[in-house]
Amino acid sequence: MQRHGLTTLALTIACTLSACQTITAHDGPALFVQYDTQSARILKTTLSTAMNRANIDLGPSDPSQSYKITVLPPPLGEHETNSVATPTQFEIILREGHCFVVNSKTQQSYALKGVNCRPAMQ
Amino acid sequence: MRGQKSHQFFLSILSLCLVFTLTSCGGGGGSSSPSVNPPVSNDTDWTSGVFKAASVFKNHCETVRTGSDIEGKPYTDVAGSSLYEKHWLRSWTHETYLWNTEVADTNPANSTDRLTYFSTLRTLAKTSSGKDKDSFHFSQPTTDYLAQRNSAGSASYGMELVAVSNTVPRDYRVTYTEPNSPAAQIVAGQEALGRGAKILSVNGVDLVNATSSQDIDVLNNGLFPENAGVSTIFEVLDAGASTSRKVTLVSQNLSTKPVNRSKVIDTGSGKVGYILFNTFSPYSSERDLYDTISDFQSKNVSDLVLDLRYNGGGLLAVASELGYMIAGASQSNGKTFQQLRFNAAAGNKNPITGDANDPVPFYSSAVGFSVTSGTSLPSLNLRKVYILTTDETCSASEAVLNGLRGIGVEVVQIGGRTCGKPYGFYPTDNCGVTYYTIQFQIVNNLSFGDYADGFIPANSSSSFGVKVPGCSVADDLSKPLGDTNEALLAAALSYRSSGVCPTPPVSTALSKQAIASNTPSIAYFTPHDPATALPLPNEPIMKSNLDMTMPTGAL
Numbered sequence: 001m002q003r004h005g006l007t008t009l010a011l012t013i014a015c016t017l018s019a020c021q022t023i024t025a026h027d028g029p030a031l032f033v034q035y036d037t038q039s040a041r042i043l044k045t046t047l048s049t050a051m052n053r054a055n056i057d058l059g060p061s062d063p064s065q066s067y068k069i070t071v072l073p074p075p076l077g078e079h080e081t082n083s084v085a086t087p088t089q090f091e092i093i094l095r096e097g098h099c100f101v102v103n104s105k106t107q108q109s110y111a112l113k114g115v116n117c118r119p120a121m122q
Numbered sequence: 123m124r125g126q127k128s129h130q131f132f133l134s135i136l137s138l139c140l141v142f143t144l145t146s147c148g149g150g151g152g153s154s155s156p157s158v159n160p161p162v163s164n165d166t167d168w169t170s171g172v173f174k175a176a177s178v179f180k181n182h183c184e185t186v187r188t189g190s191d192i193e194g195k196p197y198t199d200v201a202g203s204s205l206y207e208k209h210w211l212r213s214w215t216h217e218t219y220l221w222n223t224e225v226a227d228t229n230p231a232n233s234t235d236r237l238t239y240f241s242t243l244r245t246l247a248k249t250s251s252g253k254d255k256d257s258f259h260f261s262q263p264t265t266d267y268l269a270q271r272n273s274a275g276s277a278s279y280g281m282e283l284v285a286v287s288n289t290v291p292r293d294y295r296v297t298y299t300e301p302n303s304p305a306a307q308i309v310a311g312q313e314a315l316g317r318g319a320k321i322l323s324v325n326g327v328d329l330v331n332a333t334s335s336q337d338i339d340v341l342n343n344g345l346f347p348e349n350a351g352v353s354t355i356f357e358v359l360d361a362g363a364s365t366s367r368k369v370t371l372v373s374q375n376l377s378t379k380p381v382n383r384s385k386v387i388d389t390g391s392g393k394v395g396y397i398l399f400n401t402f403s404p405y406s407s408e409r410d411l412y413d414t415i416s417d418f419q420s421k422n423v424s425d426l427v428l429d430l431r432y433n434g435g436g437l438l439a440v441a442s443e444l445g446y447m448i449a450g451a452s453q454s455n456g457k458t459f460q461q462l463r464f465n466a467a468a469g470n471k472n473p474i475t476g477d478a479n480d481p482v483p484f485y486s487s488a489v490g491f492s493v494t495s496g497t498s499l500p501s502l503n504l505r506k507v508y509i510l511t512t513d514e515t516c517s518a519s520e521a522v523l524n525g526l527r528g529i530g531v532e533v534v535q536i537g538g539r540t541c542g543k544p545y546g547f548y549p550t551d552n553c554g555v556t557y558y559t560i561q562f563q564i565v566n567n568l569s570f571g572d573y574a575d576g577f578i579p580a581n582s583s584s585s586f587g588v589k590v591p592g593c594s595v596a597d598d599l600s601k602p603l604g605d606t607n608e609a610l611l612a613a614a615l616s617y618r619s620s621g622v623c624p625t626p627p628v629s630t631a632l633s634k635q636a637i638a639s640n641t642p643s644i645a646y647f648t649p650h651d652p653a654t655a656l657p658l659p660n661e662p663i664m665k666s667n668l669d670m671t672m673p674t675g676a677l
Contacts, residue, residue: 053194053195054190054193054194054195055193055194059405059491060492060494061490061494061495068494068495070489072490072491074193074271076271076403076436077549078271079549079558080403080436080549081403081435081436081516081518081543081546082435082438082518082521082546082547083403083437083518084438084462084546084548085437086439086489087489087491087495089490089495
């Protein structure tokens with residue numbers, strides 16, 4: 001019984017550690033291997049979900065060159081002459097070989113399924 | 123038995139793994155849907171001074187919208203009532219209105235409709251000059267708000283007009299043209315419609331004297347085309363000319379170019395950069411300023427004349443960037459460009475977003491509207507800047523003046539009083555109406571933000587407004603913008619060399635302010651009153667109604 005209990009505990013700990021985000025040598029800022037029509041579509045769709053907005057526009061950035069991505073706020077209405085709107089900053093990261101975008105402010109992450117990423121040189 | 127015990131053991135491991143996995147690991151993204159509070163029968167009971175949270179009433183609508191808006195956002199309306207909508211307005215005002223303690227608390231049930239009730243939810247206090255402290259309280263249909271902000275430019279010839287007189291005999295002049303627009307094209311050696319040109323007729327109809335409904339319609343349709351491709355014949359009298367001429371223009375879908383023009387003026391005492399900067403609104407304003415200041419920096423510009431006379435504001439983040447590009451790192455590092463001041467109950471939080479209300483610095487790198495985020499911004503490192511203003515200089519433009527003054531940059535103001543809007547809001551939809559109520563004041567590094575009567579040059583005789591070193595000069599429509607003989611630019615250059623304001627000219631140069639001191643800068647919307655103004659259906663409200671009252675017929 002005692003052996004079973006210790007085994008249970010050990011296996012449980014191992015299970016927990018492996019299920020959570022394990023830091024590997026390649027985890028960190030990442031770039032798209034290729035920024036083409038398909039990866040652009042995936043990026044926009046993912047960010048649209050992240051922003052809870054059906055239509056979004058991206059700021060001037062190329063995810064194959066920079067891991068920082070900005071999502072533009074909605075255009076200003078004609079009466080918004082003192083607007084505090086700013087772009088929303090995201091970062092592309094690699095985590096366990098998978099590509100994510102992370103909201104720089106909230107740190108919420110969203111998987112970029114179908115996109116290939118490579119570590120960004122720092 | 124032994125197999126059964128192994129099976130049980132395996133299941134217990136599996137269960138524990140699942141439990142620990144689910145509780146240990148962070149979840150993915152997506153925002154939660156707003157909770158919907160079901161109506162409670164006593165929610166709309168009113169007790170003076172007692173307020174339920176606005177969230178109790180939000181989206182409980184008399185008329186429920188279904189589906190999604192034009193931006194693809196699903197409506198979250200639920201069945202409610204007009205009374206619920208009014209209670210939302212009451213609570214929302216209490217939570218977020220800047221002067222919430224100055225609002226008379228009346229029973230929403232006694233008001234006929236939501237808009238009438240909303241109109242009462244503002245302070246009635248006055249500024250020192252006697253104007254309403256809150257001149258910025260209004261609403262519009264949300265469909266209109268969304269349609270306007272999603273429009274990709276509007277049909278135009280690329281000319282901006284001012285109504286020197288908007289009643290018969292009318293006097294409409296061109297103030298400036300957009301680069302590469304039909305109005306700016308060169309025809310017979312001159313701009314098709316240059317600054318100061320007076321419009322005499324449109325498609326053969328006399329603009330100056332026409333009074334019939336039919337003629338007014340021709341004028342409106344010609345001046346303010348609804349679509350691109352509209353061909354219109356203008357008869358104009360150029361500034362300084364004695365005979366008129368005719369020119370045909372075809373409308374295009376155009377957007378305002380933020381930096382309309384710029385140049386480096388080589389004076390005997392150094393290079394002066396001149397920028398005509400007309401709007402902070404489009405994302406391209408960041409790129410335009412970045413490119414212009416980079417160019418000035420490369421040319422060793424040592425002084426700057428920033429022409430904001432027609433700039434009604436826009437993005438405050440771009441205003442912060444401009445402030446940095448003028449002042450540079452040594453003057454702005456660690457300093458505040460602006461701090462939003464909310465009502466006292468908000469504490470140190472933004473009551474609209476819930477975020478911490480942190481001060482906004484002078485951004486030294488691009489925030490990413492149209493320049494890649496993180497790009498270092500150029501700067502001129504100036505200790506003095508000359509800013510040209512009129513009553514159309516407003517909001518984010520005033521924030522630049524205020525922000526720079528807050529860190530000790532000497533601002534010299536040339537021109538006229540600015541509009542006086544140190545306030546802002548977050549347009550908010552509820553049940554199909556977008557409401558605008560003042561929610562914050564902008565203050566600078568010295569916690570100053572009391573310019574509700576505008577900034578005004580120091581030699582003005584007026585006793586209202588924040589006096590700024592500089593010279594009162596009327597806008598001069600007789601010269602192109604950027605011409606060193608144009609009155610405001612000439613005054614700035616003269617002040618720069620002598621420190622003295624020019625003597626008011628005796629010339630007959632047409633001056634908008636001199637002639638039309640009591641006339642709005644652009645005609646008000648007046649539906650089919652031929653004796654008065656021509657409607658301007660697409661004119662930005664800040665150009666037509668500086669007191670922010672909505673035009674007749676608007677919501």
